[in-house]
Amino acid sequence: MxxxxxxxxxxxxxxxxxxxxxxxxxxxxxxxxxxxxxxxxxxxxxxNSFAVNLRTRESKTIGLIIPVIVHHFFSSVIKGIIEQAEKKGYLVIILQSNESYELEKKQVDLLLSKRVDGILISLANGTADFKHLNDVIENETPLVMFDKIAKMVKCSKVIIDDRKASYKATQHLIDIGCKRIAHFRGPLLPQNSIDRFLGYKKALLDNGLEYDSSLVYICECGDMSFEEGKLNAQKLLKEHKDVDGIFINTDLVAIGAMTEFMKQGVRIPEDISIVGFSNWFMASVISPSLTTINQPGLEMGINAFKLLYKEIKKKKKNSDFSFKELVLDTDLVIRESTKN
Amino acid sequence: MxxxxxxxxxxxxxxxxxxxxxxxxxxxxxxxxxxxxxxxxxxxxxxNSFAVNLRTRESKTIGLIIPVIVHHFFSSVIKGIIEQAEKKGYLVIILQSNESYELEKKQVDLLLSKRVDGILISLANGTADFKHLNDVIENETPLVMFDKIAKMVKCSKVIIDDRKASYKATQHLIDIGCKRIAHFRGPLLPQNSIDRFLGYKKALLDNGLEYDSSLVYICECGDMSFEEGKLNAQKLLKEHKDVDGIFINTDLVAIGAMTEFMKQGVRIPEDISIVGFSNWFMASVISPSLTTINQPGLEMGINAFKLLYKEIKKKKKNSDFSFKELVLDTDLVIRESTKN
Structure with a gap:
């Protein structure tokens, strides 16, 4: 050197x-x-940029913590974030919490000790305590949450309206004539699982359909996997032969369920119509293709970085800064897995 | 603070x-x-970790440059790298070259100026000049290339034997009785496109089949996309109705091609058998499911980091260090897209 x-x-x-x-x-x-x-x-x-950093008190580096990387939605978010960061001269350190609260907490501490200029985070399914996030805020490090957020943490957020989106998904099943609509929801904790469940329930009640809690299948394993979908489909076929529509929390689980249904001779959409959530690329190429909610990952990444950048700049100048909650639009993409 | x-x-x-x-x-x-x-x-x-860095001359941060993030194989590699890095107390800065040589060069410079402890890279399709990589070596910053490498750059590498893998893929098509076998190859430059093409050609010749260069379709757009597969399938149907098997450079292109064939009433595998490359998760859930070469992304990421880590440690102690080229095993996963 x-x-x-x-x-x-x-x-x-x-x-x-x-x-x-x-x-x-x-x-x-x-x-x-x-x-x-x-x-x-x-x-x-x-x-020597570390020496430069000492002087300017800026590392020009931000931290990003996400639950899982091998995931169409999150990899789209990452792409949006690093492209935007690069434009503004920032580097992005990426950490994967593996849906673990303990790991996420450690990673937040690590990023703070590295003195990153800001942190972007989407919470692990296991996260129910938010002290580590409040530490970031107390430390005056800009923080933006996206997708899986904690409502009570005071920082900027980029989300979709999960309740509205799942209401739309469920309404579509009702509109095409489904009478007994099940829901494969995510794990108990994350806010977006809760909101998607509430949207589903509200759509049923608004349309005069009965809400039956035995038709709601919770994700037991903590992650939302293909296997999960298969297992829930097996259970549902044993317990509720009369179900004619399912709104499923995420595409990967929906594809697992469809695979199991077809294996058991259940026809999609003739016997059961299915709506997923997220619009993974896969949803468009499987057969039958999957009706789903389009979740704008790239746009979410871009906007999350933009909000963080604004906060970094404002804090540097000691200007006033107020948090913003940005709600991105979603739409229903109708494909072959729901009756026409 | x-x-x-x-x-x-x-x-x-x-x-x-x-x-x-x-x-x-x-x-x-x-x-x-x-x-x-x-x-x-x-x-x-x-x-203040930047102050600490000045003293120890270590940033405990490495850089990773990959061509594209929203890609099953690369996101698996990233997962392997950051999990392994975290175990050893290293953070990973991730940059996406978007298959652009210019961008890749800038990113290498940026990482060097940030004084990362090492760099992991998989080359952009556009990269034909390697001066930026030799700069890394001259700068005595440990460098490991993986998947898309340059043979002439003297550093450690983690690859698969692309020639052997594509030979295996093509041999399978021959074994099931295909006589006119086409190849959708990647762009011209990257070593792995070249090697996969050579493996295909050798398998034909070793089995006494004619090699016909008009059956080799080059990726014109530079990225290997779903659309690419559709376009090549359209061309092939116009030009070579007698083709009964295709070995396709990557699963995403193969899935695009299958979609187009099915749309045009060509039956898979009855009329044309198809073998892909990479084993994206999608390959197992589409219908018909795709026969493909399983490319071990996670393992590649883990091993790439391990080699880099070894070099970082050795260099710190001023010990001797010799480069290693690690070749990971691949296997053929036989599914429904090839005749039984």
Whole structure:
């Protein structure tokens, strides 16, 4: 690693002069500045950015904590965040909480100790205590939550209206004539699982259909997997042969369920209509293709970074800053898994 | 942000004493050390890790550059890398080159200027010049390439044997009786596209089949997309009605091609058998499910980090270090898209 000292020795001038020359100080002659610049470039000198950081108190690095990476929605969010961050000269450290509260807590601490300029987070399913997030805020590190958020944490948020979206999904099943509509919901804790469940329930009641809690299947394993969908489909076929529509919390689970139904000879959509949630790419290429709610991952990533950036800038200037809750639009994509 | 000075003021002792106490220097009394620790904890003091970095010359951060994030294989690699890095106390900065050489070059420079402890990279399809990678090596920053590599760059690598894998894929098509076998290859440049093409060609010749260059479809758009598969399938149906088998460079393109074939009434596998490459999760849930080569993304990520870590440790101790090229096993997963 080339140092200022080496450049100074190479040119027979003082380190201070080299340092000043590289910073284009006017008390160093133009000729010397040029010489230093050229020598630095020739020796492939890289300014020590950690030293720079000490001075500016900025790391130009932000942290991102997400529950899981191998996931169409989250990888779209990541793409949006890092593209936007790069435009503004920020690097993104990515950590995966694996849906674990303990891990998420450790990762927040790690990012704070690294003095990142801000943190973006989507909560793990296991997170029910929010002290670690309040620590971020107390530490005056800008924080933006997205998708899986905690309503009671005071920071900016980017979300979709899960209740409205799932109401729309359920209304579609009702509109095409389904009478007994089940719901495969996510785990108990996350706010978006709760909201999607509430949207489903409200749509039933608003349409004069009975709400039957035995038709709601909870995700037991904590993650929302393909296997989960298969298992819930098996249970449902044993317990409720009369179900003619299902609103499923996420596409991957829906695809697992469809695989199991088809294996057991249940026809989709003739016997059961299915609506998923998220619009994974896969949903469009399977057969029958899956009707689902389109969740704008890329847009969510872009907006989450933008809000964080605004807060970083405001805090740097000690300007007033007020939190913003941005609600992105979703739409229903009708495909073959629901009756026409 | 709490500083050493504030702790010192709080306790009425010198900053030096606070600093020494936090580092557990024995020339500070046990009582004082305890008091300082407790005060630091009470005030929620975080050690300034950039200052620490200056001293140890380690950032405990590595950089990862990949062509694309929303991609089953690469997101599996990322997962492997960050899980492994976390175990060893390293953070991972992720950058996406978008298959652009220009962007990749800039990102390498950025990571070097950030003085990351090492760089992991899978090349963009557009990369044909490797000076930026040799810069990393000259800079004595550990570098490991994976999946899309440049053979002539002297560093550790984690790859699969693309030639052997595609030979296996093509041999399977021959074994089930295909006589006219086409190949949808990737773009011209990347080594793995070249190797997969060569494996395909060798399998044909070894089995006494004619190699016909008009049956090889090149990816024109530079990325390997679903649309690409559809377009190539349309062309192939116009130009070569007699084709009865296709080996396709990646699953996403294969799924695009299958969608187009089915739309046009071509039966899979009765009329055309198809083998993909990579084993995206999607390949197992579409109908017919896709026969493909299983490419171990998670394992590749884990091993790439391990090699990088070894090099970082060796370089720190100034020990000898020799590059390693690790070739991971792949296997053929036979599913419904090829005749039984």
């Amino acid at each position: 080339v140092t200022l000292k080496q450049i100074a020795e190479e040119l027979g001038i003082s380190i201070t002069t080299v340092s000043k020359a590289l910073k284009e100080y006017p008390d160093v002659s133009k000729k010397t500045r040029k010489l230093v610049r050229e020598t630095a470039s020739m020796l492939n000198y890289k300014p | 709490v500083t050493l000075k504030q702790i010192a003021e709080e306790l009425g002792i010198s900053i030096t004493t606070v600093s020494k106490a936090l580092k557990e220097y024995p020339d500070v009394s046990k009582k004082t050390r305890k008091l300082v620790r407790e005060t630091a904890s009470m005030l929620n003091y975080k050690p």
